[in-house]
Amino acid sequence: MKRPAAHNLINEHIMSKVSYYSPEGLKKLKEELNHLKDVERPNASNAIAEARDKGDLSENAEYDAAKEAQGMLEMRISKLEEVVANARVLDESQLDSSKVLIHSSVKIKNQTNGMEMTYKLVAQTEADLKTGKISVDSPIGKGLLGCKVGDVADIVVPNGIMKFEVLEIFRD
Structure with a gap:
């Protein structure tokens, strides 16, 4: 017996990382991801390069902070990429x-x-x-x-x- 679509939708949501979005919601998510990749990632690289140019890396707090910020940014990008990959646009009709x-x-x-x-x-x-x-x-x-x-x-x-x-x- 075939299960109704609504039942499968609830099970798919509970059993996996699939998330359902409105077209606008998915668009906002993709825009945020692109901003992080195209703007924030180059900014983080520049901050590391500037801190590196200031001398001894072993005692350079700016360098450590820039590397930590870059790590956090890369984690956020990775998480958003996973969310976007598992996102589905819902046909509410x-x-x-x-x-x-x-x-x-x-x-x-x-x-x-x-x-x-x-x-x-x-x-x-x-x-x-x-x-x-x-x-x-x-x-x-x-x-x-x-x-x-x-x-x-x-x-x-x-x-x-x-x-x-x-x-x-x-x-x-």
Whole structure:
């Protein structure tokens, strides 16, 4: 029996490093990677060359700092290259809108205090709580994945369990 696409989408997200992005989100990620490679990497090399020109490398704090900064930059570039390589653009028109999936906007109600809030579930690098975007890898995001309207999700948080009722699921 063939599994529905939504089920496979949830499993693929959980079982691998694949992340789903909107076209805009992936574009921003690629722009950041290109900036790091084309601008920041040459700047780091120049900083090392300038520090090296200042003399004895064994006592040159500027050189050590420049080499450390370059190492951090290369780690960031490597991580972004991995994220971009595993990124997929999501065709939202093909998603089951009856379940909470990545790129779903979901209106939930805190069962403890009655407070209602709306979040959009996005890839970790697109998360921005100020604009209502939470990561599918966050405790709330993980707890809501696969829920339908009327479901109550038990979300494990550091101070216990929070219960959120799914009031509405929509795409924007």
